[in-house]
Amino acid sequence: MEIAEHEKQIFEKAGVRFNIASPKQLGEVLFDKLQLDPKAKKTKTGQYQTGEDVLLALALKSDIVQDILNFRQLQKLKSTYVDALPQLLNNKSQRVHTCFNQAVASTGRLSSTNPNLQNIPIKTERGREVRKAFVARDENHVIVAADYSQIELRLVAEISGDPAMREAFIQGLDIHTATAAKVYGVQLDDVTSDMRRNAKAVNFGIIYGQSAFGLSQNLGIPRREAAEIIEQYFIQYPGIKSYMNNTIAFAQENGYVETLLKRRRYLRDINSQNATIRGFAERNGINAPIQGSAADMIKIAMIHIHNDIKEKGLKGKMTMQVHDELVFDVPKDEVEDFKELIEFRMKNAIKTEVPIVVEIGIGKNWLEAH
């Protein structure tokens, strides 16, 4: 088996047998025995850090690193999904039935347990094989998957009112390309893939309150370059800068922030004397209205879709929610009805000035439906 092959390679290259799944043992092999990094960082409990980003930085020094990363990826897929999911099949239905928790996440998102169906793999080739296992109930049904496109950035544009970002969405531009053109001061047609990649990282980082340091780490660029990108970003999108300042000021005054539908997140540390602790509260404050408004929107859509299905006497079912996506199991002859009502309800859940875009796919399994 492939995992065993990587294990064998790792033992040969390390010159010692050990438990690769133990971060403690792995750290000692990499940094004490093999001395791959004399300045290796440790966790607060004194172990060496061996996370993916740390290992990737070591990849040039030893080819053991790639084996470890492959071993980790395959082990994760096997233990968390391939071995675990069949155990959770319900006897009667022969299906997995997740539990959606409505009062866990502090932003208003749902969470999912037993099993968690909100973290089914999609990013890697091997992971996508797992997603293929989620199939329609029979040959007469299909999976319908409906995704909000760039929902959090659209809500940043909506909530902040930033003219340039709103305009980009109104014109139907690719937001990362549009951002790259602005930040680098070039025409849309002259945006390179590197420029777009950097702009995409900034767009996401902004939603989380990322610093120049964080962006430089993420992109592997000098901190000064990251700082310049962020500076240009706020010059081009001044409304986003003021959203961030205004939101923090509101939180300092009121002790909470709120979403479009007035869901509150309280921030007890927003006025802390400790800059690190205060920083966490500030980033929570910037992010919560965005993430939480997206959660409000999809929840409203879910209620309307549920009512529509009932009123129209449709047989298809809404089966899953994954933060910006809804998944349905639908009889083939109801597909057109479903597509129409899903798109309408998702687009119009909350009245916005920024256009909301929904992408709908169909397939015999969840992967195909994307």
Add this chain to the structure above:
DNA sequence: TCTCTCACG
């Protein structure tokens, strides 16, 4: 039971 790591949005 806690820590580390990693799967997703």
Add this chain to the structure above:
DNA sequence: ACGTACGTGAGAGAC
């Protein structure tokens, strides 16, 4: 001088 990107859940190891 300091730490440095938000929200989750689960498996494995260590204690």
